[in-house]
Amino acid sequence: MAFITSLGISDLAIALFFIGLFGAMTQRNIMKTIMSVGIMDMGAILYFAMSNLPKNARPPIKGTPVEVMADPVPQALMITAIVIGVSVIAMCLAMYMRVAYRYRTAEWSILTSRVEK
């Protein structure tokens, strides 16, 4: 129990990353792998955003005293990373739609065998 209560959000983020990786390795459904990849990306982003974050830190918005301000660099960078992640996932989904219409399947193994030689 002491172990569980000592875990922070950063540890959760790493766990999330590897859960996503596990999903990408094991799920046969294409939709689920896309979701897994998204979870991986979110785990990495969450971990990054939590870096250099002291306890009781306040968001880096105008008016916050510098002593209690959270490190603004990760926040700024992660907004970029979130946007990139969303656009890549959107593109994967759009491609999946085309592939699903063409090959009539939602499984990687069937899809791989149906692709023209």
Add this chain to the structure above:
Amino acid sequence: MPLSSILYLIVLLPVTLAAAGYFLPQKRYHVLMGLTNLTVSMLAIMLFYVVRGAGPLEHLMAGWPEGIAIRLVADSLSAPLVMLGALFCTGTLLFSTRADYLDKTFIFLFMSLESALLGIFLSADLFNIYVLIELSMLIIAILIMYKQDKQSVYDAMLYLMMNFIAMAFMLLGLGFIYRITGVLDLDMMQERIAMLESPRAVMLPFAMIMTAIALKAAMFPLFSWLPRAHGAPSAPAIVSAVLSGVQVKTGVYLLIRVSHVFASQLDASTFFLVLGFITSVIGFLLAICQKDIKLILAYHTVSQMGLIVMGINLGTETAFYGGLYHIINHALFKGLLFLTAGTIIESYHRRSYAEIRGVMRTMPAIGIGTLAGMLGITGAPFFNGSISKYFISDGLQGDWGGMAMFIINLGTTLSFVKYSVVLFGKPAIKLSVPRDPWVACVSLIFGAACLLGGLFGGPAVQWLFGPSLRAAGALSLQKLAGFGVTLGIAVLAYLYIVSRIGTVLTRVRTNRFTFNQLTVMLTIFFMILLAFLWLYGSDADPVFIDAILPRP
């Protein structure tokens, strides 16, 4: 305007002008983009001479102090690559002046890709590099499925998802490294990593970032995205050429840069040396199995990337510069081969090497270009490949080293003996090939560059990177005889072995890995790299890289 804003211009000019001029009609837009490319090439050449004369040039964006600002820097490693990238893109765009796929959207995507690639070479901020890699990844995915025929959407999807997983690894690694050092700027990071007491702290981030970079550099077993992207049936010729010529080089470039940043604590050069050899061998073995001429070339890119990574990690100065020179050479001859292969496929409407004959007769310029490219890649005397391979083999001393080089050379020659059948013989079908002076000119120029890079190998290395190495040994009697023997064995092996094991080749060729298997491979690669670093990683670093990448 300070001189360093030239760095800005090189990165931003292609994409901003491509966006701003988008309202122009097709013809004028094309001309404008051609001029833009010429300007960027001029700027890149100027930048190269400035860096040659006055040392590294850097620019801190938006006037922030060092460490916080996003920094652009051109030093003696990146300046030649920027010049290569800019000239290469100009050449390929000229090559396809009359191509029918060249509509406005395509040109816009192509110019954006050029900006992203030049940005990766010039940026000295790891997060910036991450963003630019993601950008180029998205553009490439669109370009792969540009004509949307056959399995192109599947190829692009697999490419995008594999690369996205690798980039997630990189992002998590960046998070770790930011937590430890508090900066993302490469020089500051290097200073702070050198101050760490134990390499254990940066082991995990290093392994994560290196996994992503190894996938970008198409190392075994992470290369399976490359043939899909580079040999994609629906990608136009110039896309394949730019991907193989410039884009895959960003992986090697980052491999050099990032391992140099971590060099004071961790050294994975032995790991990458062995990996380079395995990649090289697997690459040509798979190339021998292919029938599609573009796929033969794509698997050869994998093989040559292995050779480059070997050269860079061998640990001697000559081999290191040999590896760098091979980056340039590979861009020239592989770009040329992909461009000509695209033209051949378009005029014959066939993709299999077995169905194409007599290119020399139907399209002499393309034929000569292909021949020059093949001589370059097999390391024939007087061509550029022979020089860089000679430098790389300089680091491979002893029986095992010589053997390794011989195996790689033999494999390369063998598959190009197979490829060369398209040049000769009589075409089976009647062809009406329209005369296209742009295609002929550009292929002859690239071919001439291959020859010149071989004739003036030593001076070329000195001009590009600085050190003066003696290349005379590449033309020694021993090397000439070695090439002759290799060619002889390759022809015999092709006639008596390769052409008789068709069923085996077909089985290898049609074997495909699913996405799950590829992800498992990526994870295993990451774990092996981590285990290697844990056991053997904390050695001293090789000193000679400091000559080209000075310590801050």
